[in-house]
Amino acid sequence: MIEADKNHPSVRRQCELLELSRSGHYRRENAQPSARDLANERLQARIDKIYTECPFYGSRQMVRQLRRDGIPVGRKRVQRLMRIMGLQAICPGPNTSKPHPEHKVYPYLLRNVPITRVDHVWSTDITYIPLQDGHVYLCAVIDWHSRYVISWSLSCSMDGPWCRSVLEEALMRGRPEVFNTDQGSQFTSPDYVKELTSRDIKVSMDGRGRALDNVFVERLWRTVKYENVYLKGYEDMKRLKAGLKEYFEFYNHKRPHSSLDGSTPAGVYCTAGKDEGGLTGTGSVPMGALGSTKTTTAITN
Numbered sequence: 104m105i106e107a108d109k110n111h112p113s114v115r116r117q118c119e120l121l122e123l124s125r126s127g128h129y130r131r132e133n134a135q136p137s138a139r140d141l142a143n144e145r146l147q148a149r150i151d152k153i154y155t156e157c158p159f160y161g162s163r164q165m166v167r168q169l170r171r172d173g174i175p176v177g178r179k180r181v182q183r184l185m186r187i188m189g190l191q192a193i194c195p196g197p198n199t200s201k202p203h204p205e206h207k208v209y210p211y212l213l214r215n216v217p218i219t220r221v222d223h224v225w226s227t228d229i230t231y232i233p234l235q236d237g238h239v240y241l242c243a244v245i246d247w248h249s250r251y252v253i254s255w256s257l258s259c260s261m262d263g264p265w266c267r268s269v270l271e272e273a274l275m276r277g278r279p280e281v282f283n284t285d286q287g288s289q290f291t292s293p294d295y296v297k298e299l300t301s302r303d304i305k306v307s308m309d310g311r312g313r314a315l316d317n318v319f320v321e322r323l324w325r326t327v328k329y330e331n332v333y334l335k336g337y338e339d340m341k342r343l344k345a346g347l348k349e350y351f352e353f354y355n356h357k358r359p360h361s362s363l364d365g366s367t368p369a370g371v372y373c374t375a376g377k378d379e380g381g382l383t384g385t386g387s388v389p390m391g392a393l394g395s396t397k398t399t400t401a402i403t404n
Contacts, residue, residue, distance in 0.1 A: 146176065147184050148233035154190050155328050158321060161191070188231040189240070189261060189287075206291035212281055212307035218247045221375040224307075225253065226283035227270065227290070228320040229261055232328075235338045241327075241347070242266055244273035247319050250360055251372035252351050253277070257344055263289045270298055283307040283317060326354070 146169075153168050154160060160168065162182040169176050185191070218224055224247040232241050242265065243255040254272035258265045266289040282299050284290035286308050299306050309317050331350040337343040355369045363371050 143184065144233075144237060146174070146180075147188060147231070147238060149174065150181065150184060150190070151188065151231050151233055151328075152333065154185075155325050158325075188238075189229055190231065206288060206293070207296070208286055208291060209296075209306040209308045211283075211309060212305060213283060221246055221248045221251070221372050222277055222279050223248055224281045224283060225273065225279040226317050226320055227266070227273075228285065228317055228324070229266070229287070229289070230324040230328075232257070232332055232337075232343065234340065234343060235336060239340055239343065241324075242269045243320070243323065244269060245320055245323055246279070246368075246372055247283075249368045249371035249375075250319065250323070250363065251368035252323070252355055255347065255351060257340060257347070259340075261287075261289060263292050263295060266290065267292075267295050267298060270295065274298065274302065278302055279304060281305045281307050283309070285309045285317060 149169065149172070150165060153165060157164070157168070162178055162185055165185065166176060166178045166181050169181070213224060225244055226247060227242060227244045229240050229242045232239050239257050239259055240261050241255065241257055244253045245251065246253060253276055254269050256265065256269045256272070282304050284307075289295065291308070296306055327347070327350065331346060332343075335342075335346055337346060355372075356367055359365045359367055
């Protein structure tokens with residue numbers, strides 16, 4: 104099904120088009136999958152679950168927890184897997200996801216700022232999602248005041264064009280006053296920042312090692328994983344995409360939030376004059392992956 108030669112797109116691009124994880128593809132290609140690859144996938148799934156419950160764990164505490172769980176593992180292996188997964192402890196300390204040295208880093212603008220209205224602040228982030236045959240990444244844009252998920256997307260890799268496509272989808276629905284990200288190179292790239300500054304949107308970036316600066320997205324990841332991903336145990340990206348589309352519709356339009364006095368995110372976001380149409384959710388294919396001049400791969404109701 105996937106051809107690895109110069110007459111075809113790269114294996115990564117073909118996997119994205121077919122909604123397969125690369126690790127899953129390579130295991131299907133080999134009659135006897137690598138035992139270490141399989142073990143790493145299981146270990147990554149366990150690390151993700153521990154991190155979602157204890158996001159303040161760095162690699163040292165993660166190793167201790169894994170060993171308490173009966174999983175003998177070395178710290179270097181855990182550090183490597185956490186880097187692949189894009190995980191770092193939510194506390195001041197070494198940052199395993201360093202910004203590009205040539206990219207401008209913007210100051211954090213939101214410390215002690217009350218968020219009292221929709222479209223005041225949006226933010227985005229990326230999280231690791233385990234599958235039965237590998238893993239993918241989820242990116243979303245959320246409105247801080249209402250907790251409304253404005254756009255989301257799945258991808259096999261954490262590249263810049265993919266993150267920018269999620270932002271562009273969100274900006275088709277509105278415009279915040281401030282947009283907050285971490286200091287990852289996907290978000291500090293000139294092309295990404297230009298999408299914001301060209302619309303007179305103020306750019307805010309988390310302090311180094313201060314993931315709590317983006318706490319609303321961190322809470323969203325925990326909610327999505329415990330209420331959907333871990334319960335469903337999705338086999339592949341196609342099923343995951345369908346399941347998340349259904350879940351985000353539930354999250355936005357039916358799930359009450361205590362922080363919103365029992366209202367739903369859509370109830371708060373849409374009472375501010377917003378269109379209460381279906382949530383935009385993109386698939387796993389970054390912009391341009393299908394060969395057209397503008398590919399958004401949107402899933403809309």
